[in-house]
Amino acid sequence: MIPVTSKLPQTGTTIFTVMSALAAETGAINLSQGFPDYDCPPELVDLVTRAMKDGFNQYAPMAGLMILREQISIKTEKLYGATYNPDTEITVTAGGTQAIFTAISAVIHPNDEVIIFEPAYDSYASAIKLMGGIVKSLELEPPDYRIPWDMVKRLITSKTRMIILNSPQNPTGSILSKTDIDELIAIVKGQDIFILSDEVYEHLVYDGQEHQSMARYPELRKRSFIAVSFGKLFHSTGWKIGYCLAPANLMQEFRKVHQFLVFSVNTPMQAAIAEYLKDENVYAGLPAFFQQKRDYFRNGLKNSRFKLLPCQGSYFQCVSYQDITDEKDADLAIRITREFGVASIPVSAFYSKATDHHILRFCFAKRQETLDKAVERLIKI
Numbered sequence: 001m002i003p004v005t006s007k008l009p010q011t012g013t014t015i016f017t018v019m020s021a022l023a024a025e026t027g028a029i030n031l032s033q034g035f036p037d038y039d040c041p042p043e044l045v046d047l048v049t050r051a052m053k054d055g056f057n058q059y060a061p062m063a064g065l066m067i068l069r070e071q072i073s074i075k076t077e078k079l080y081g082a083t084y085n086p087d088t089e090i091t092v093t094a095g096g097t098q099a100i101f102t103a104i105s106a107v108i109h110p111n112d113e114v115i116i117f118e119p120a121y122d123s124y125a126s127a128i129k130l131m132g133g134i135v136k137s138l139e140l141e142p143p144d145y146r147i148p149w150d151m152v153k154r155l156i157t158s159k160t161r162m163i164i165l166n167s168p169q170n171p172t173g174s175i176l177s178k179t180d181i182d183e184l185i186a187i188v189k190g191q192d193i194f195i196l197s198d199e200v201y202e203h204l205v206y207d208g209q210e211h212q213s214m215a216r217y218p219e220l221r222k223r224s225f226i227a228v229s230f231g232k233l234f235h236s237t238g239w240k241i242g243y244c245l246a247p248a249n250l251m252q253e254f255r256k257v258h259q260f261l262v263f264s265v266n267t268p269m270q271a272a273i274a275e276y277l278k279d280e281n282v283y284a285g286l287p288a289f290f291q292q293k294r295d296y297f298r299n300g301l302k303n304s305r306f307k308l309l310p311c312q313g314s315y316f317q318c319v320s321y322q323d324i325t326d327e328k329d330a331d332l333a334i335r336i337t338r339e340f341g342v343a344s345i346p347v348s349a350f351y352s353k354a355t356d357h358h359i360l361r362f363c364f365a366k367r368q369e370t371l372d373k374a375v376e377r378l379i380k381i
Helices: 015-026 042-053 066-080 096-107 123-130 149-155 178-188 248-261 267-276 286-301 329-340 368-378
Strands: 090-093 113-118 134-139 160-166 194-198 224-229 242-245 316-320 359-363
Touching: 015 329, 042 267, 066 090, 066 242, 066 267, 090 096, 090 248, 096 123, 096 160, 096 194, 096 224, 096 242, 096 248, 113 123, 123 134, 134 149, 149 178, 160 178, 224 248, 286 316, 286 368, 329 359, 329 368
Parallel strands: 113 134, 113 160, 160 194, 194 224
Antiparallel strands: 090 242, 224 242, 316 359
């Protein structure tokens, strides 16, 4: 056999795959992987069917259908007051993860340093390493997972090329504040540092708070790739369609990679989404929709022995089990799945050093009856 030198020798099967497989094996309620158990809007499905019948079945332009890019531009300006040229500054991608990977691939060279904040979505570090970059991770701590900006300043060197941010954050549900933005602006001023802003949960911000998109701030917008997902927006994670926003000079480099990675994205779904986005109510109502689920799930867990951590955004609720057991979080997640029939994700999986604060993550993007059954089981622990 030909020997293989792995580019990601420490990478195995993801915890998301492991826990979902265990949930399927045991018949447990799957609150581990982040996807809804209810259907996407039937009107959107009808629009996809119509697009297929209308002939949208061949390759889309590499950057995406112009009708969709135009709607994305309109949506972004309405939300954040930022104008992105649909011709040169918006690219439709095969999901948010592809946008993230492509942005990193476009500008990170061997030995470039990239700052990430852990717990972190696992694709960040892997993409950086594949490009030969160096991951500079800064661990955040519960319950609030706030960014210690004084520590960020210490991490920056002449080799720092990018800072990756995720707000609302997966897995913690924390969000960036205006104070965070002010700190970030001060840190990158005068520096040749790109920002990759993972904003796939942009509409899932609660309690009347404002999503702090990089698009809002000219000082940050000019250096930022913004990754967004339609899967989170339309409850259709399996469609794998998202987009990237970036100024023209950055998008030019992004598209050089994009064209050789996927070239173009599902055409009839792009056409359907373009039509569906014309009604801004389809995204304006999402915060209230998901906040109701968050509040319902949190209210049910108040009668459990779990300690609820703050959840300001995303569709994930983190809980501490420090008053229940000293088990490792991965061991407890597996035991709860087998013995109580509810699957979760151990938050240590989001730390490169498997840092264990005894925290589990549950996804509450589920039907009410699913949440009822899960709470009924979890309060028995």
